[in-house]
Amino acid sequence: MIELAGLTKRYGDKVAVDHLTFTVRPGVVTGFLGPNGAGKSTTMRMILGLDHPTAGDVRIDGTHYDRLKDPLTYIGALLDAKAVHGGRSAWNHLLCLAQSNGIPSSRVAEVLETVGLTAVARKKTKGFSYGMGQRLGIAAALLGDPRIVMFDEPVNGLDPEGIHWIRNLMKSLAAQGRTVFVSSHLMSEMALTADHLVVIGQGRLLADTSMADFVRANSRSYVRIRSPQRERLLDVLHQAGITVVEAGGGTLEVAAGKPEQIGELAARNGIVLHELSPQQASLEEAFMQLTAEAVEYHAHAGPAAVPQGWGAGWKGA
Numbered sequence: 550m551i552e553l554a555g556l557t558k559r560y561g562d563k564v565a566v567d568h569l570t571f572t573v574r575p576g577v578v579t580g581f582l583g584p585n586g587a588g589k590s591t592t593m594r595m596i597l598g599l600d601h602p603t604a605g606d607v608r609i610d611g612t613h614y615d616r617l618k619d620p621l622t623y624i625g626a627l628l629d630a631k632a633v634h635g636g637r638s639a640w641n642h643l644l645c646l647a648q649s650n651g652i653p654s655s656r657v658a659e660v661l662e663t664v665g666l667t668a669v670a671r672k673k674t675k676g677f678s679y680g681m682g683q684r685l686g687i688a689a690a691l692l693g694d695p696r697i698v699m700f701d702e703p704v705n706g707l708d709p710e711g712i713h714w715i716r717n718l719m720k721s722l723a724a725q726g727r728t729v730f731v732s733s734h735l736m737s738e739m740a741l742t743a744d745h746l747v748v749i750g751q752g753r754l755l756a757d758t759s760m761a762d763f764v765r766a767n768s769r770s771y772v773r774i775r776s777p778q779r780e781r782l783l784d785v786l787h788q789a790g791i792t793v794v795e796a797g798g799g800t801l802e803v804a805a806g807k808p809e810q811i812g813e814l815a816a817r818n819g820i821v822l823h824e825l826s827p828q829q830a831s832l833e834e835a836f837m838q839l840t841a842e843a844v845e846y847h848a849h850a851g852p853a854a855v856p857q858g859w860g861a862g863w864k865g866a
């Protein structure tokens with residue numbers, strides 16, 4: 550378990566992490582979500598004692614990282630996969646880590662097997678691809694057989710096979726009862742992996758919720774309709790007491806309506822429909838709306854580049 554209480558980090562005038570209070574629990578994958586610059590890496594660095602909080606507190610299984618005996622047996626982390634001495638083999642890199650952290654050498658072969666690097670174990674890591682480096686970083690995180698694992702943007706730069714592998718690994722670690730804390734700036738990625746979500750923006754907590762609740766609260770469903778007899782259809786829907794919103798491109802949207810009901814109404818009134826389709830707003834849109842106010846660097850996008858439905862909290866670039 551990781552417990553943050555009022556955790557705060559300032560760099561001069563800049564508040565990178567602002568009174569964060571939440572708990573990361575065992576047995577589930579907790580996604581740590583926020584736009585670029587939200588404070589995710591800074592938070593993770595404070596959890597590992599690499600940065601000192603300006604205020605507040607963070608504990609790992611009730612203890613500060615600095616006071617853990619053999620910390621790698623409590624928490625394993627992947628923060629920066631490139632932080633490896635390129636002249637060493639994967640085997641030697643892990644062996645050094647094991648020996649300096651009171652971990653049996655037998656774990657080296659085990660974790661290399663887990664991450665699929667056994668065949669290249671004796672090769673120097675400077676020849677490794679990005680994906681292989683990422684796997685080595687994960688092997689190092691798993692070396693102490695820790696109860697808690699923490700990964701900072703682990704799927705960044707990976708190919709689809711690597712992404713699939715990391716997703717399954719995180720789920721199986723959680724299924725073993727471990728605490729799994731993983732950061733991302735992509736809601737779509739978290740939707741496939743995380744059971745619980747902690748969302749931050751500009752260092753502040755925006756949501757701490759189960760994935761299921763987030764989906765329930767944010768997946769707006771509606772029916773999209775296109776008809777060459779648009780005005781006539783609008784009249785018929787209004788008469789039936791159905792609220793219609795005029796969306797762009799001549800389409801209509803009905804929030805609380807069933808396609809069957811709308812289709813039957815149209816048929817009864819001899820109205821031609823070119824489209825009648827149930828739609829689900831994407832979680833990515835919900836995440837962007839949640840964090841829109843807190844995004845540090847807006848892209849300069851013209852109206853055509855802005856996803857539909859972005860609108861609500863958008864302040865403009």
Ligand SMILES: Nc1ncnc2c1ncn2[C@@H]1O[C@H](COP(=O)(O)OP(=O)(O)OP(=O)(O)O)[C@@H](O)[C@H]1O
Binds near residue numbers: 583584
């Ligand atoms: N050493 C530092 N000195 C000054 N400012 C810093 C330092 N480290 C981070 N920051 C600032 O703190 C804020 C949070 O940065 P952080 O890297 O934690 O965000 P992040 O959510 O991990 O972003 P990303 O997804 O881009 O990695 C940013 O505005 C960043 O510029």
